Amino acid sequence: MNLSDKKATLSFSDGSPSVEFPVYKGTVGPDVVDIRKLYGQTGMFTFDPGFMSTAACESGITYIDGDKGELLYRGFPIEQLAVNCDFLDICYLILNGELPNGEQKKDFDTQVTHHTLVNEQLHFFLRGFRRDAHPMAVLTGLVGALSAFYHDSTDITNPEHRHISAIRLIAKMPTLVAMAYKYSQGQPFIYPRNDLSYTGNFLRMMFATPCEDYKVNEVVERALDRIFILHADHEQNASTSTVRLCGSSGTNPFAAISAGVACLWGPAHGGANEACLQMLEELQANGGVAKVGEFMEKVKDKNSGVRLMGFGHRVYKNYDPRAKLMQETCKEVLAALGLENDPLFKLAMELERIALEDPYFVQRKLYPNVDFYSGIVQRAIGIPTSLFTAIFALARTVGWIAQWNEMLSDPDYKIGRPRQLFTGHVTRDVPEMNKR
Numbered sequence: 001m002n003l004s005d006k007k008a009t010l011s012f013s014d015g016s017p018s019v020e021f022p023v024y025k026g027t028v029g030p031d032v033v034d035i036r037k038l039y040g041q042t043g044m045f046t047f048d049p050g051f052m053s054t055a056a057c058e059s060g061i062t063y064i065d066g067d068k069g070e071l072l073y074r075g076f077p078i079e080q081l082a083v084n085c086d087f088l089d090i091c092y093l094i095l096n097g098e099l100p101n102g103e104q105k106k107d108f109d110t111q112v113t114h115h116t117l118v119n120e121q122l123h124f125f126l127r128g129f130r131r132d133a134h135p136m137a138v139l140t141g142l143v144g145a146l147s148a149f150y151h152d153s154t155d156i157t158n159p160e161h162r163h164i165s166a167i168r169l170i171a172k173m174p175t176l177v178a179m180a181y182k183y184s185q186g187q188p189f190i191y192p193r194n195d196l197s198y199t200g201n202f203l204r205m206m207f208a209t210p211c212e213d214y215k216v217n218e219v220v221e222r223a224l225d226r227i228f229i230l231h232a233d234h235e236q237n238a239s240t241s242t243v244r245l246c247g248s249s250g251t252n253p254f255a256a257i258s259a260g261v262a263c264l265w266g267p268a269h270g271g272a273n274e275a276c277l278q279m280l281e282e283l284q285a286n287g288g289v290a291k292v293g294e295f296m297e298k299v300k301d302k303n304s305g306v307r308l309m310g311f312g313h314r315v316y317k318n319y320d321p322r323a324k325l326m327q328e329t330c331k332e333v334l335a336a337l338g339l340e341n342d343p344l345f346k347l348a349m350e351l352e353r354i355a356l357e358d359p360y361f362v363q364r365k366l367y368p369n370v371d372f373y374s375g376i377v378q379r380a381i382g383i384p385t386s387l388f389t390a391i392f393a394l395a396r397t398v399g400w401i402a403q404w405n406e407m408l409s410d411p412d413y414k415i416g417r418p419r420q421l422f423t424g425h426v427t428r429d430v431p432e433m434n435k436r
């Protein structure tokens with residue numbers, strides 16, 4: 001963070017003295033005005049619900065240029081990473097700042113692979129849930145419960161503990177997600193197999209049974225690996241900010257990540273992939289492509305409460321680069337599985353075409369986001385809709401943990417404690433019961 005020559009001055013119309021604030025420059029992206037002393041100097045807070053103009057931290061992990069539609073992990077464009085790396089390369093990069101060389105990759109992959117097994121007791125913990133529980137409810141519980149099983153890596157002041165808990169979380173998430181799925185199906189859990197890739201192992205834990213092994217299909221494995229890569233981190237989104245805020249109290253990493261899982265569940269965030277596929281399925285059942293025009297009218301009508309799921313983004317005001325890559329993967333997977341004529345894919349393409357020409361979407365700069373096509377890919381692979389957000393959580397775990405680690409390594413870090421503009425009652429006396 002470099003101090004800029006520029007300073008910001010805040011002046012008041014009532015004649016109170018104006019105050020000056022330092023301005024910092026990042027390596028790229030908007031400068032920030034440092035208002036940390038605002039309250040001390042003026043007795044006033046800033047007001048920015050939804051963090052529309054607030055940088056809540058300093059970070060060197062992921063950069064998004066929303067106007068250009070650019071996404072960089074540690075400086076590398078997502079388009080290059082998606083074709084040249086596998087998910088564990090990306091995990092290494094996000095955690096350590098550089099891509100691994102051959103030896104580093106071998107070591108890292110081995111470390112992750114050897115932590116995929118979960119404590120057997122977690123099976124019994126999971127069995128306490130109803131079989132029809134939403135996988136995100138199960139996952140929130142299971143991730144939080146990890147802190148009860150792995151006490152030996154919860155000292156957040158110890159870098160070795162932080163490292164091992166990062167490896168454990170990345171390694172165990174696929175096992176937990178697959179367990180949540182198997183439980184919902186009434187099938188036995190499938191243990192991880194260390195000779196498979198990260199993604200291949202996950203597919204096998206999902207789809208093998210004790211009666212029949214699962215042979216990993218390379219196209220499917222590559223497609224899912226790409227889904228993981230595209231979801232690995234996304235700077236200070238809602239769930240990542242949740243992990244940072246939760247972690248800022250000094251809680252253990254498993255507790256902080258489970259808070260991230262809970263936040264991700266919402267339909268405006270990670271839950272959008274599930275909501276998007278449900279929207280496409282409903283539209284298909286109610287007339288398909290022929291009814292797209294009518295549906296779009298509803299989307300544009302603010303009173304209908306209907307949004308075009310998988311569209312729009314707080315930061316991207318141009319095409320989401322992840323959506324472009326996902327659309328490519330979608331075509332590849334559907335072709336490989338003989339589903340080129342998949343009606344939902346056609347419907348999605350038609351919705352996109354109409355939306356991108358419609359002034360409502362053009363004026364508001366609404367483009368497809370990553371979730372618009374990821375559901376179609378996952379459905380083609382055989383992943384049930386209710387598990388989509390859990391897959392997102394699996395992939396985002398590395399981003400959450402890297403951001404949490406970055407926060408703890410920052411000597412200036414403090415517990416997150418936003419303030420408020422109070423508009424409730426001022427002091428009043430409690431009335432007696434007969435006067436309430």
Ligand code: CMC
Pocket residue numbers: 237267268269270271272299300306307308309310311312313314315364366369370371
């Ligand atoms: N369909 C219809 N109108 C929309 C949509 C949409 N999907 N998204 C935004 N708008 C309109 C909104 O009504 C508003 O219009 P107006 O200015 O007339 O009031 C304007 O566009 C700005 O919307 P906003 O809600 O103020 O924007 P935001 O930055 O607060 O919200 C968003 C961003 C992603 C929550 C929102 O675009 C949305 O709800 N999209 C659908 C859900 C979705 O796909 N979420 C996944 C996001 S990407 C993956 C992830 O981050 O997890």
